[in-house]
Amino acid sequence: MINEKQKHSDLLVPSTTGPSHWGEQYNTCTGKHQSPININSLDVKKVNLPPLVFQGFDVAPRETNLTNNGHTVVVTMESEVTPTVSGGPLSGVYEYSQLHFHWGDNDTFGSEDMIDNHRFPMELHIVFYKQDYKNARTALNYPDGLTVLAFFYEIAPEDNPMYQEFIELLGNVTGSHLSARFDAPPSLKDLIAEDLLHYYTYDGSLTTPPCSEVVTWIDFKEPILLSHAQVQAFRALENEEGHPLTHNFRPVQPLGDRVVLYNTDEIIKQVDLDEEHPPEQPEGVDTNKIDTPKSDEAISSPKDPNSRKHPRNTASSPFTSQWTVLGASLVFTWIVFCCSDRYC
Numbered sequence: 001m002i003n004e005k006q007k008h009s010d011l012l013v014p015s016t017t018g019p020s021h022w023g024e025q026y027n028t029c030t031g032k033h034q035s036p037i038n039i040n041s042l043d044v045k046k047v048n049l050p051p052l053v054f055q056g057f058d059v060a061p062r063e064t065n066l067t068n069n070g071h072t073v074v075v076t077m078e079s080e081v082t083p084t085v086s087g088g089p090l091s092g093v094y095e096y097s098q099l100h101f102h103w104g105d106n107d108t109f110g111s112e113d114m115i116d117n118h119r120f121p122m123e124l125h126i127v128f129y130k131q132d133y134k135n136a137r138t139a140l141n142y143p144d145g146l147t148v149l150a151f152f153y154e155i156a157p158e159d160n161p162m163y164q165e166f167i168e169l170l171g172n173v174t175g176s177h178l179s180a181r182f183d184a185p186p187s188l189k190d191l192i193a194e195d196l197l198h199y200y201t202y203d204g205s206l207t208t209p210p211c212s213e214v215v216t217w218i219d220f221k222e223p224i225l226l227s228h229a230q231v232q233a234f235r236a237l238e239n240e241e242g243h244p245l246t247h248n249f250r251p252v253q254p255l256g257d258r259v260v261l262y263n264t265d266e267i268i269k270q271v272d273l274d275e276e277h278p279p280e281q282p283e284g285v286d287t288n289k290i291d292t293p294k295s296d297e298a299i300s301s302p303k304d305p306n307s308r309k310h311p312r313n314t315a316s317s318p319f320t321s322q323w324t325v326l327g328a329s330l331v332f333t334w335i336v337f338c339c340s341d342r343y344c
């Protein structure tokens with residue numbers, strides 16, 4: 001019986017022609033908000049988003065299977081507690097669907113998103129669908145249908161012990177469409193980085209056909225460390241033609257009008273400083289218009305990247321403005337009152 005999680009792995013099956021031909025069969029692959037992208041770290045908007053909330057990440061699944069589907073390695077889990085993620089740039093709760101990897105022929109490239117034109121040797125994608133949409137396939141019909149937690153890998157001198165059984169099992173799924181089962185299934189927390197505060201986020205797409213623009217990407221800054229030999233184990237897998245399964249990443253796509261956000265704790269100090277010591281404004285600039293939310297909708301819509309402001313920014317600015325207006329009104333009233341009584 002095919003369950004929803006297995007069906008979702010079909011989403012990762014690319015057409016037989018290369019990425020440059022995907023648009024011939026799938027209009028969405030030529031969209032304006034495609035993934036992956038190159039993230040220019042000097043051209044991101046720093047924000048303090050609400051904390052991401054991870055549930056069930058530290059629970060070892062009852063059963064975990066690893067499958068070579070001819071295009072990547074997919075990991076599916078059966079668990080008492082389905083891991084979920086919420087908070088951060090997300091509205092609503094997102095449920096775990098599957099995880100898979102992208103890698104290259106050697107250690108100099110392999111990741112899909114790039115940071116400052118740098119490719120990492122491998123990238124992990126943990127795919128979640130919005131709980132409201134019941135399953136990953138239905139979620140593809142909604143712009144906020146999926147979120148992918150992405151982690152980059154870097155090469156370290158030592159093996160990563162948390163990946164030991166994972167790497168051993170790769171030897172059992174060398175051929176396309178082979179599966180293997182973990183003896184001691186790792187929890188999601190075992191497989192990811194520790195720092196979950198610093199991340200880039202932007203609205204993008206699936207990186208394989210149908211390239212649906214339904215993904216909130218969350219790319220964590222801290223890489224996961226694996227040894228060269230551990231990454232090399234992925235390169236020993238074979239595709240459906242029996243050739244080495246490598247280079248399963250899509251070229252970067254134009255950023256277009258999108259804004260990449262970078263979640264950091266630095267801005268808290270910056271906001272406090274700014275409130276106490278507002279910077280001098282050049283002549284002709286109306287300070288009341290800076291950082292003042294345009295409408296309630298702009299504050300509450302997390303899909304609008306320009307609206308993803310720290311709550312303190314959105315909450316404090318109108319508050320400050322109201323008191324400024326009230327103060328100015330009192331002074332104006334006093335002046336009118338005084339002048340009308342000829343006290344001036």
Ligand SMILES: [Zn+2]
Binds near residue numbers: 101102125207
């Ligand atoms: Zn992927």
